[in-house]
Amino acid sequence: AQSVAQPEDQVNVAEGNPLTVKCTYSVSGNPYLFWYVQYPNRGLQFLLKYITGDNLVKGSYGFEAEFNKSQTSFHLKKPSALVSDSALYFCAVRDKPAGFQKLVFGTGTRLLVSP
Amino acid sequence: DAGVTQSPTHLIKTRGQQVTLRCSPKSGHDTVSWYQQALGQGPQFIFQYYEEEERQRGNFPDRFSGHQFPNYSSELNVNALLLGDSALYLCASRSGTSGTDTQYFGPGTRLTVL
Numbered sequence: 001a002q003s004v005a006q007p008e009d010q011v012n013v014a015e016g017n018p019l020t021v022k023c024t025y026s027v028s029g030n031p032y033l034f035w036y037v038q039y040p041n042r043g044l045q046f047l048l049k050y051i052t053g054d055n056l057v058k059g060s061y062g063f064e065a066e067f068n069k070s071q072t073s074f075h076l077k078k079p080s081a082l083v084s085d086s087a088l089y090f091c092a093v094r095d096k097p098a099g100f101q102k103l104v105f106g107t108g109t110r111l112l113v114s115p
Numbered sequence: 116d117a118g119v120t121q122s123p124t125h126l127i128k129t130r131g132q133q134v135t136l137r138c139s140p141k142s143g144h145d146t147v148s149w150y151q152q153a154l155g156q157g158p159q160f161i162f163q164y165y166e167e168e169e170r171q172r173g174n175f176p177d178r179f180s181g182h183q184f185p186n187y188s189s190e191l192n193v194n195a196l197l198l199g200d201s202a203l204y205l206c207a208s209r210s211g212t213s214g215t216d217t218q219y220f221g222p223g224t225r226l227t228v229l
Contacts, residue, residue, distance in 0.1 A: 034217070036220070041225075042222055042223075043119075043121075043205055043220040043221050043222040043223045044158070044205065044207075044220040045220070046217055046218075046219060046220075049217060090157055090158070092157075100146075100163055100165065100170035100171040101171070102148065102160040102163060102171055102173065103148075103150075103158070103160065103207075103218060104160070105157030105158050105159075106157055107156065107157050108156075108157050
């Protein structure tokens with residue numbers, strides 16, 4: 001079964017520093033990977049996705065993610081963190097490439113950016 | 116362009132009662148999925164609707180049922196509520212069955228069962 005793991009419950013970073021939120025995946029076949037962000041009492045907002053192609057994916061709000069097939073990782077990155085980036089981040093994988101699929105989510109990583 | 120909308124925002128019920136949650140998909144989307152997000156957890160897939168039929172179902176009991184209407188909006192019904200059903204219920208929509216389409220989520224309905 002497809003799955004993702006987010007090894008860190010929380011990541012702390014100072015404003016202006018680069019940030020990385022880690023995600024590893026386990027899939028059969030080609031992975032379809034996603035990052036979503038959740039602000040308090042809000043739904044999930046789509047940040048970016050990897051389907052195929054360039055290993056560096058650029059997304060919303062200055063975020064990017066690096067797909068690494070050999071390490072089965074899809075880490076979320078941002079060159080310079082903002083206090084407003086503080087939120088809950090979820091990595092997800094689609095359970096199959098087409099047809100009626102569902103998203104399988106990780107447990108989430110809380111990002112705290114200090115001023 | 117309106118995104119995914121859900122109603123109500125919050126709901127408080129007691130054990131044994133029944134609840135109906137509603138979702139309107141993003142404009143142009145015809146596929147609706149429902150997820151349950153318990154406190155401190157990632158969202159868990161409940162089921163997905165397309166062309167008014169349930170197409171895929173997660174590991175949830177039959178107490179959880181749904182419906183999709185001709186205008187693509189959807190309802191989630193939960194019968195015989197348990198304390199453990201307290202969660203944020205998220206609706207997501209996308210267009211068709213293409214494997215590359217992104218699912219967009221609504222703000223969720225916070226259900227509290229007392």
